[in-house]
Amino acid sequence: MIVAALLVPALVGLLLMIGRRLVRGRTAAWLGAGAMTVSLVLFADVWEGRADVSGEVDVSWIEPLGARLHLGVTVVSWPFLLMTALIGVLCCLWLLADDTSPALVGLVLVISAASMGVFSSLDLLLFFVFFELALIPMWFVIAWWGSSTSSSGAGAAHQSRFKNGARYSATRFLMFTVGGSALLLVGIVVIGLDGGTLQVLDAGSASLAAAVLVCLGFAVKTPIVPFHTWLPDAHSAAPTAGSVLLAAVFLKLGTYGLILFSTVLDRFEDVAPYLAIAGAIGIVWSALACYVQDDLKRLVAYSSIGHMGFVVLAISTQSSAGLAAAVFGSVAHGLVTGLLFFAAGSLKERFGTASMTRIGRGLYGRSPWLAVTFVLAAVASLGLPGLAGFWGELLSLRAAYEVGDVLTKPVAWTGLGLALVGIALTTAYFVRAIRLLAQGEPVPHDGDRDLGRREAVVMGALVVAIVVLGLVPALVLDLYEPIRFSVAR
Amino acid sequence: MTIPIDWTVAGPATIVLAGALVALLVDAFYPRRTWLGSGLPATVALVAAGGELLRGDAGTYPFAFSAIVLAGTLFVVVASNVMNFENAMPPGEYHFLLLSAAAGGLLMVGARDIVTLVVALELLSLPSIALVGLRQGDRVAIRSAWTFFLASVVSTAITLMGVSLLYGIAGSLDYAKLRDGLADPRVPDGVVAVAVVLTVVGLLFKLGAVPFHVWIPDTYGGTSVMVAGFLSTVSKAAALGALLTLLSVALPSAHDAWQPVVGIVAAVTMTIGNVGALRQDDAIGLLAWSSIAQAGFLLAPAVAIGTSEGLTAPVQYLAGYALANLVAFAALAVVLRLRGSTGLEELRGMARSDPWMGIPLVLAGLTLAGFPPAVIGLVTKYVVIRPVVDSDHVWLAVVMGVNVMLGLAYYLRLVVILCDRPDGDPYVSPSPPVSVRIAKSAVLLGAGALVVLSAWPDLLLTHLP
Numbered sequence: 001m002i003v004a005a006l007l008v009p010a011l012v013g014l015l016l017m018i019g020r021r022l023v024r025g026r027t028a029a030w031l032g033a034g035a036m037t038v039s040l041v042l043f044a045d046v047w048e049g050r051a052d053v054s055g056e057v058d059v060s061w062i063e064p065l066g067a068r069l070h071l072g073v074t075v076v077s078w079p080f081l082l083m084t085a086l087i088g089v090l091c092c093l094w095l096l097a098d099d100t101s102p103a104l105v106g107l108v109l110v111i112s113a114a115s116m117g118v119f120s121s122l123d124l125l126l127f128f129v130f131f132e133l134a135l136i137p138m139w140f141v142i143a144w145w146g147s148s149t150s151s152s153g154a155g156a157a158h159q160s161r162f163k164n165g166a167r168y169s170a171t172r173f174l175m176f177t178v179g180g181s182a183l184l185l186v187g188i189v190v191i192g193l194d195g196g197t198l199q200v201l202d203a204g205s206a207s208l209a210a211a212v213l214v215c216l217g218f219a220v221k222t223p224i225v226p227f228h229t230w231l232p233d234a235h236s237a238a239p240t241a242g243s244v245l246l247a248a249v250f251l252k253l254g255t256y257g258l259i260l261f262s263t264v265l266d267r268f269e270d271v272a273p274y275l276a277i278a279g280a281i282g283i284v285w286s287a288l289a290c291y292v293q294d295d296l297k298r299l300v301a302y303s304s305i306g307h308m309g310f311v312v313l314a315i316s317t318q319s320s321a322g323l324a325a326a327v328f329g330s331v332a333h334g335l336v337t338g339l340l341f342f343a344a345g346s347l348k349e350r351f352g353t354a355s356m357t358r359i360g361r362g363l364y365g366r367s368p369w370l371a372v373t374f375v376l377a378a379v380a381s382l383g384l385p386g387l388a389g390f391w392g393e394l395l396s397l398r399a400a401y402e403v404g405d406v407l408t409k410p411v412a413w414t415g416l417g418l419a420l421v422g423i424a425l426t427t428a429y430f431v432r433a434i435r436l437l438a439q440g441e442p443v444p445h446d447g448d449r450d451l452g453r454r455e456a457v458v459m460g461a462l463v464v465a466i467v468v469l470g471l472v473p474a475l476v477l478d479l480y481e482p483i484r485f486s487v488a489r
Numbered sequence: 490m491t492i493p494i495d496w497t498v499a500g501p502a503t504i505v506l507a508g509a510l511v512a513l514l515v516d517a518f519y520p521r522r523t524w525l526g527s528g529l530p531a532t533v534a535l536v537a538a539g540g541e542l543l544r545g546d547a548g549t550y551p552f553a554f555s556a557i558v559l560a561g562t563l564f565v566v567v568a569s570n571v572m573n574f575e576n577a578m579p580p581g582e583y584h585f586l587l588l589s590a591a592a593g594g595l596l597m598v599g600a601r602d603i604v605t606l607v608v609a610l611e612l613l614s615l616p617s618i619a620l621v622g623l624r625q626g627d628r629v630a631i632r633s634a635w636t637f638f639l640a641s642v643v644s645t646a647i648t649l650m651g652v653s654l655l656y657g658i659a660g661s662l663d664y665a666k667l668r669d670g671l672a673d674p675r676v677p678d679g680v681v682a683v684a685v686v687l688t689v690v691g692l693l694f695k696l697g698a699v700p701f702h703v704w705i706p707d708t709y710g711g712t713s714v715m716v717a718g719f720l721s722t723v724s725k726a727a728a729l730g731a732l733l734t735l736l737s738v739a740l741p742s743a744h745d746a747w748q749p750v751v752g753i754v755a756a757v758t759m760t761i762g763n764v765g766a767l768r769q770d771d772a773i774g775l776l777a778w779s780s781i782a783q784a785g786f787l788l789a790p791a792v793a794i795g796t797s798e799g800l801t802a803p804v805q806y807l808a809g810y811a812l813a814n815l816v817a818f819a820a821l822a823v824v825l826r827l828r829g830s831t832g833l834e835e836l837r838g839m840a841r842s843d844p845w846m847g848i849p850l851v852l853a854g855l856t857l858a859g860f861p862p863a864v865i866g867l868v869t870k871y872v873v874i875r876p877v878v879d880s881d882h883v884w885l886a887v888v889m890g891v892n893v894m895l896g897l898a899y900y901l902r903l904v905v906i907l908c909d910r911p912d913g914d915p916y917v918s919p920s921p922p923v924s925v926r927i928a929k930s931a932v933l934l935g936a937g938a939l940v941v942l943s944a945w946p947d948l949l950l951t952h953l954p
Contacts, residue, residue, distance in 0.1 A: 062868060064950045065875075125871065133861040139901070140908070171901070178897050182890030189871060189878045189886065209883050 002055045002071045002120050005042035006113050009035040009088065013109030016102045025100030032092035032105040036112060040085035043073065043116070050075040050479050053122070053201070066198050067125040075479050077119040079327055080256050083334045084119065086465070087248045088112035090458045091241040094342065097454070104145055107137045108241055115249045119256060124188045124198040127260075128181070131253060135177055138250070141242040142170035142234055166237040173234035176227065180220025184257075187213035191264060203264045211267040215258070215275060222254030224275065224312055225282040228305050232289075235301035236354070240345025243297060247304050247341055248334035255311045255330045259323065262315060269406035272316040276400075276407055279312030280415035283422030290429040296344045296354040299433060300337060303381060306422060307333040307392075313415050314396040317404030324480040325399050329392025331476060332380075332469060336389050339377040339462040346370055346455050347437075350447035356433065362442030367450040371438045373459050380466050382430040383423060387470035391477070393423065497545040498599040501538035501555060502592045505562075508534020509588035516581020524573035524580045524924055528566060531584040535563045535591070553804045553953050554598040554730030561723040561811050562591040568819035568931045569715045571826050573924035577625040578713065586616040586623065587719065594727030598734070603652050603662040603688070606731055607645070610691060613727055614641045617720060621712040633711025640704040644694035651687025658684060664739035672742040682746035689747060692735070695728030697721075698788055699758040702781045706765070709777035714825055717773060718818030721780040722811040729787050729803060737794045744795070752792045756888045759785025763895040772821050772831045775899060776814070779857060782896060783810050789889060790873050793880035802873045804953050809869040809942070813856035816935035820850045823928050827921060833903070838911025845929065847907050849936035854907075856939055858900035859893055864943040872950070 012035040016028050023031070046055035053072035061069045073081060091108050114137075117130030146166035187210045192198045194205035205211075220227040235243050258275075262268045286305035293299040307329065314325035347370070348354045363371035380387035383394075400416040403409050451459065469475060511534065512527040519526055539559050545552060565587065572578045593612030600606040618641060622634030656662055658680060659670025671681060694701040709717035736747060762782030769775040787807055793799035821831050823846055828835055840847030856866035870893060877886045942949050 060947075062946050062950055064947075065868070065871065067868075125868075129861050129864055129867060132867065136855075136860065136901070136904070139905075143905075171898075174901065175894060175898060179891065179894040182893045183887065185871065185893070186874060186878065186883070186886045186890045189874045190883070193875065193879050213887070 001042050001046045002057055002073065005039040005046070005085075006071075006117050006120070008038045009109040009116075010113035013106040013113065016106030016109065020102040020106070023102050025098055025102060025105075026096055028102035028105040029092050029095040029097070029100055032095070032109050033089050035109060036085055036088035036092055039112075039116065040082065040089060043078075043081045043085055046073055047078060054078070056122075058122075061123075062125070065125065066192070066196075068123050068199065069126060070123040070199060071120045071126075072122045073120055074122075076259055076323070076327060077256065079331045079476050079479070080119045080252055081116055083331045084112060084116050084249050084252070086461075087244060087334060087338055090338070090342075090461060091244055093454065094241055094244075094345075094458050101145070104141065104239075104241070107141050108245065110134075110137045111141070111245055112249065115253060118253050122200045124191060124200060124203065127200070127257075128185060128188055131181060131184075131257075132178075134250070134253075135174055135181075138242070138246070139170045139174045141245075142173065142238040143167040145239040146170065146237040146242060147239075169233035169237035173230045176220050176230040180217040180227070182217075183213045184217030187217060195264075200260060200264065204266060205264060206266045208267045208270060211265045211271050214261045214265060215268075215271045218254045218257045218261070219275075219278070220254075221257065222251060222308050222312060223305065224278045224308070225285050225305065226278075228282065228286075231305060232298050232301040235304070235341075236295060236297035240341060240348070243301075243341040243345065244338045247301070248338040251304060251308055252330050252334060255308065255315065255326060258312065258315050259326055262318060268318070272318060272406045273408070273411045276313050276316035276411055276415045279309040279316065280418035280422070282306060282309035282312070283419050284425065287422050287425030287429060291425065291432065294355050294357055296347060296356055296359075296433070296437075297341070298354075299429070300340045300344055303340075303426070303430075304333065304337055306426060307337070307381070307389075309422070310393050310396040310419065313419060314399050316407060316415075317399040317402070317412065318406045319399055319402060319404035320480060321395060321402060322399035322404055324477055325392060325395030327480070328473065328476050329396060332388035332392045332466075335462055335465050335469065336377060336380045336387075339373070339459060339466065340381060342455070342459055342462070343370065343374040343377055346451070347374075350449055351445065352447070356436045359437060360443040360445055361436065361440030363438045365442035366444065366448040369451045369456070373451070373463065375434050375438050376463060376466075378430045378434055380470070382427045385470075386467075388466040390470060391473040393419075498551070499596070500541045501559065502595040502599070504538040504541055505534055505559075505588050505592040505595060508537070509585045509592065512584040512588065513581050516579075516584075524570050527581045527584040528570065531566050531588055532563065534588065535559055535566065538595075539563075548954050550734065550800055550804065550954055551599050551730065553808075554726055555595050557726045557804075557808055557811055558591060558594040558598065558723050558730075561726060561815060562587065562594075562719070564815045564819070564931060564935065565715050565719045565723065568718070568815070568822060568928045570924040571819075571822045571928035572713065572715070573922060577627065578623065579625070583620070583623060586620045590616040590620065590719070591723060594723055597727045598730035600731060600734070601664045601738070603655065603664075603667070603739075606735065607649065607652065607691075610645065610648075610695070610731070613695070613724060614645070617724060620716045620719070621708055623716075624713060629711040630713075633708045636704050637708045640694065640701065644691045644701055647687050648691030651684050651690065654680065654684035655688060664735070667739040668742060671740065678746070681743050685740055685743045685746045686750055689732065689735070689750070692728050692732040693754065696725055696732065696788065697781050697784045698754050699761050699781070699785075702758065702761065702784075705781055706774055706777040709780075710771070710774055714773065714818055714822035714831070717777070718815055718822070721776070721818070722814050725780070725784060725787070726807055726811060729807060733791060733794065733800055733803060736791060737800060741795070748792055751788060752882060752885050755785045755788040755791070756885055757785075758782070758788065759889065759892040760895070763892050763899070766899045767895075769899070770833055772833055772836060772903065775833070775903060776817055776821070779896065779899070780814065782892065783814075783857065785892070786810075786870070786873055786889065789885055790876045792882050792885065793876035796876055796879060798876040798879065801954060802876045805950055806869045806873045808949055808953060809856065809865050812935055812938060812942075813853040813863075813866065816849050816932055816939065817853035817857070819928055819932045819935065820846045820853070823925060823932065826925060833906050836903075837906050838909050840907040842911045846932065849932050849939075851904050851907050852936050852939050854900045854903045856943075858897050860897060860900070862943065863939060865939060865946050865949065868946040868950070
């Protein structure tokens with residue numbers, strides 16, 4: 001069943017790329033949405049309970065290396081898988097337009113399939129293969145369909161330069177990520193040699209080198225300060241569907257990887273303090289960076305670094321509360337930031353730019369539904385109780401407060417303090433963004449147009465998901481039962 | 490005095506040499522100057538040599554290297570059909586030289602005595618040099634051949650110097666006796682170190698490792714594409730096989746002397762090769778520098794030669810690399826024939842306008858980069874990093890990891906150019922000769938093999954020792 005859930009989008013994606021001349025953009029997007037829905041349903045259906053590995057597939061693959069085609073859904077990966085499939089469906093729906101290139105839909109499908117492959121791999125080498133598989137398609141999405149953020153006007157001469165800008169961002173993204181994953185590969189080799197097996201459930205490594213290499217690798221992907229510099233450019237240059245996939249899915253490859261490998265690495269505890277501090281610094285740093293952004297997409301991109309900081313802080317505590325916080329925070333970030341990027345993409349479609357000063361004030365009056373959606377996403381992102389973003393941050397703070405097993409109290413509480421400062425700053429910059437865009441005297445603009453049906457459906461789905469997760473966090477948190485959430489129940 | 494000859498080792502080489510002579514004679518007596526006249530006996534000889542090889546023990550390292558040499562040469566012979574009816578290329582001489590060099594490669598891999606090794610090295614080198622300069626009236630080719638010749642002679646001279654020192658120390662040039670001789674505690678370490686390093690130089694030169702890499706871009710760029718393909722795979726395979734055998738059989742006791750040298754040379758080689766490749770505007774130049782980088786990857790596991798994987802890993806990596814590289818060179822040879830240039834700009838959009846040549850090139854590029862969907866490239870990268878880590882050279886493994894990233898930068902450039910939208914209508918040769926189709930089918934077969942291996946890397950990994 002997992003195999004089908006991975007193969008259906010991958011094959012449909014490949015066929016769309018090969019037969020890109022034969023189908024219209026709209027048909028391609030419907031096909032893509034259908035394929036991703038199949039995956040979503042299959043992954044939802046495969047669940048057998050949190051004690052087991054659901055839908056396990058274990059076939060011999062590369063005998064001499066001990067690598068196997070070992071797939072399965074675990075309690076950690078299930079929320080990630082459902083979120084990825086949902087985002088995949090929505091990205092395809094977003095592309096429902098006549099001028100959509102079928103190849104773009106194909107690439108989105110391949111990227112989603114590869115990411116779901118990462119989440120469902122129970123073999124380290126297979127994990128790595130899927131991890132790398134998504135990168136080159138993503139390069140094409142950013143470089144060919146993206147646009148540089150500094151775009152001010154249209155024009156043939158400008159166009160080519162913007163394309164180069166997008167290409168530059170894409171290449172930077174790829175080089176950073178591949179640099180990280182190269183270290184990860186070496187780390188996997190060390191783990192494989194140390195524990196004598198590549199199977200996630202059995203592997204173990206007491207090597208410090210492995211822990212350092214793996215954490216560095218995922219630090220680039222997640223990203224953790226100071227390895228974050230590729231992210232704002234890539235996210236803001238990518239087309240809307242690409243930004244959403246990057247933020248909602250790609251960053252999760254990093255956090256999921258950290259969660260997964262922290263169970264394998266015995267010496268994770270030696271690296272954890274550095275991760276905790278780096279994550280906490282990321283929260284503050286990104287908030288400060290956000291405060292001076294004019295470009296909405298860059299702002300959302302920087303805010304992702306902050307959210308990932310919370311997740312990393314939670315992971316570094318290695319407690320069960322931390323695990324729940326990390327998973328919940330990742331999923332919530334995927335939904336919330338996905339919504340933010342969709343909203344920013346809608347604005348960019350209308351006004352040709354994501355610059356907040358150019359878009360102008362008073363969106364409440366100009367396109368009320370779009371403005372409301374954006375504001376809802378923004379307050380969800382800053383962690384308003386009752387919305388999904390709240391629980392991830394709260395649980396991270398709690399995990400840091402309780403210190404956990406591997407951190408020392410000074411480290412954990414330093415992280416906690418920084419995170420609290422970060423929350424205040426986050427609120428400040430999102431309020432600034434809301435003030436700049438939504439409120440104020442409306443300045444009419446030719447591009448003013450409220451949500452279309454396609455946009456309403458995509459964003460509506462995310463809004464529902466965010467509200468539901470915000471009101472009933474137990475949907476995810478129940479998976480991690482040993483922690484009893486007095487607050488969450 | 491009778492000289493004992495192990496025919497299971499010498500047999501394939503003898504058959505290949507006989508084939509070389511037949512090819513030359515056929516061309517001399519039926520001078521119709523078509524490629525098939527001498528190509529056919531060459532093909533038959535290579536296949537027969539393969540059959541002879543299979544009768545031996547299939548589980549040994551020389552077998553694996555010989556098999557790669559033979560298969561690589563066969564691929565080159567088939568793909569060389571692309572040069573049919575090029576008046577400047579004499580087919581008889583071409584096949585004669587190619588097969589002689591291949592025989593040299595086979596002997597080199599099987600050598601168990603340094604004199605044999607040096608003779609085989611020359612048998613590989615001299616025809617290779619002639620091959621490089623074979624195209625008549627081509628000044629660039631002659632210049633490339635001169636570069637190659639001078640570099641080759643100098644490195645052989647250095648090797649001979651080392652060999653004479655080794656003989657002085659150990660009193661024998663037989664691998665087994667050398668090992669015993671060097672294990673003697675009375676042997677001065679300093680001299681051994683110098684002797685060993687000097688001896689290894691000649692082989693590092695053939696392999697194209699830094700600092701003996703400078704001839705590669707010049708030579709590959711000046712010669713026929715398929716000759717470059719031959720040098721980058723078959724010649725490298727032979728050099729690697731001989732080097733690993735020499736290090737593991739004859740010089741294990743001098744381990745301390747050569748291990749750091751090999752590690753550093755490997756690290757520097759892959760870095761310099763990758764950096765050099767970043768600036769290339771011609772696909773051949775790019776592949777030339779990339780082949781330098783790949784030599785570093787091939788060499789790196791030699792630091793772990795004491796373990797069994799230290800020998801297994803390079804063989805498996807070599808097989809994947811040779812296949813991908815040959816596919817790339819053969820596809821470029823076809824492009825050169827049909828379009829007259831291998832500049833990267835010329836390749837723009839080829840995966841769309843000419844998918845039968847473009848897609849194999851993309852696949853070969855991804856394999857060389859070690860990137861999925863060409864899983865075989867990634868798996869073989871994993872395979873070579875493993876023994877390096879196992880022998881506690883984590884620094885070298887990290888350098889390898891960084892080089893995987895560096896390598897991707899230019900392979901990605903190649904892939905992107907191939908997948909880009911073509912500028913205007915691509916040039917289509919009005920009437921490609923039938924022989925080009927033979928070369929094309931070789932490319933497609935190779936690409937098919939890459940696909941199959943990517944799906945089941947097990948096929949490669951379990952069948953090589």
